[in-house]
Amino acid sequence: MTKNKHKDKKGPLLDVKKLKTYFYTEEGVVHAVDGVDFHIMPGETLAIVGESGCGKSVTSLSVMQLIGQPGEIIEGEIFFNGENLLAKSEYEMCKVRGNQIAMIFQQPSGCLNPVFDIGYQVAEVLEVHQALGEETGRKRAVEWLSKVGIPDAEKKSSAFPHEISGGQAQRVMIAMMLSNLPDLLIADEPTTALDVTIQAQILELMDKMQDQFGTSILVITHDMGIVAEMADRVAVMYAGQIVEQASVFELFDNSKHPYTTALLASIPILGERKEKLSTIPGSVPNLVDLPPACRFAPRCQVRLEKQMTRCTEEMPPLFNVTDNHIARCWVYEDKK
Ligand SMILES: Nc1ncnc2c1ncn2[C@@H]1O[C@H](COP(=O)(O)OP(=O)(O)OP(=O)(O)O)[C@@H](O)[C@H]1O
Ligand SMILES: [Mg+2]
Incomplete structure (x- = not known):
């Protein structure tokens, strides 16, 4: 699945290390x-x-440095491209956000300005970031609207946000983001609000863009179907930590962390009708009061079956289970 467009470039495009973002409430x-x-390699x-509230959005907002009060990146x-984003000024970050890293949020329509037609809004992005004149900007904007599958783009470009559907608004957003040819596209639950057909079209579009321009993508999702379709590698988050990371094939075939295994068991299998999906009993712990132990331990069947006591006493580190496959679980301690 890896596109390998940029295999000549050696280092990762994005490399996040020991990131801690806390909210002081x-x-x-x-x-x-x-x-x-x-990390994310070029073109990857x-x-x-992970479940709701485990820190996925805060992770991506931290990369963009869009964490507001009472939050703070504390460590x-x-x-990004070898430069520490955390050392950049807000002015420098603004340039990175507009040009090199683009983010598609969950609620696209809220990001469009209701007062201007969509052609103007896409053109404005192009004019600002690529220093295009008004006429060229507008022409390019129509091209982009067409590229993202807006039918009759020329005519539709004079529509206002309230005159287009949710799926089209999402495409306009994607057009705005991609028209700058970012190196990294962050898509936080990009299609949750859309119906299945539109979802598939948008994902296909992102995939095409990636093939064409070698864009790296960080996709955040609850949907294992999207993961299987799009991802090269997967990081599973639980209660503010990564608990497992592997290639998409490895993760689906050979998941190691009990949380991942439970997560995979709770998804419907295509073509198979399940009367009732298995859910993971219990809930994500309160992120304010965390014991210095495995955060999944209270819900973990493996701990119960194996009668492991260490899990509730000590935080497991990430163990290497195989090449490029890590899991935060004491079961794999001897494999370290
Ligand atoms: N502004 C804030 N103030 C206080 N706590 C916050 C704030 N923003 C996020 N949090 C907390 O940070 C934790 C992680 O939130 P985050 O939005 O990253 O979850 P998520 O994994 O994206 O969930 P979802 O799948 O529902 O989008 C949650 O416990 C959330 O309550
Ligand atoms: Mg989120």
Whole structure:
């Protein structure tokens, strides 16, 4: 699945090291992202998966440095093209955000300005970031709207956001993001709000863009179907930490962490009708009060079956289970 477009480039495009992002709330310190490491190679797609509230969005917002009060990146390094983004000024970050890293949010329509037609909004991005004149900008904007599959783009470009469907708004957003040819596209639950057909079209479009331009993609999703379809590698997050990371094939075929295995068991299998999906009993722990132990231990069947006591006493590190496959579980201790 790896596109290998940029195999001549050796280093990762994005390299996140020991990232910690906390929120200082009245209830206490929320350990939203608590020591996360991952990287993305040029042209590669990494998926981050995990239950609601485990820190996926905060991770991506940290990369963009869009964490507002009461949140703060308290530790870590985020290298992009070899430069530490955390050392950049807000002015420099603005340039990175507009040109090199683009982010597609969950609620696309909220990001479009209701006062301007969609052609104008795409053209504006092009004009600002690529220093195009108004006429060329507008012409290019129509080309991009057509590329993202907006029918009759010329005519539709004078439509206002309220005159287009949710799926089309999402495409306009994608056109705005991709027209700058970013090196990295961050897509946070990019298709949750869309129906299945539109979803598939958007994913296909992102894939095409990747093939054509060698874009790296960080996709955040609950949907294992999207993971299987798009990702080269997968990072599974649980309670602010990465608990498993592997190639998509390895993860689906040979998951190691009990949480991943439970997560995979809870998805419907295509073509197979399941009366009732198995769910993971219990819930994600409160990120304010975290014991210095495995965060999944209270819900872990493997711990119960194997009667492991260490799990509730000590935090497991990430163990190498095989090449390029890591899991945060004491079961794999001897494999370190
Ligand atoms: N502004 C904030 N103030 C306080 N806590 C926050 C804030 N933003 C996020 N959090 C907390 O950080 C944790 C991680 O949130 P995050 O949005 O990253 O979860 P997520 O994995 O993206 O979930 P979902 O799948 O529902 O989008 C949650 O416990 C959340 O309550
Ligand atoms: Mg989220």
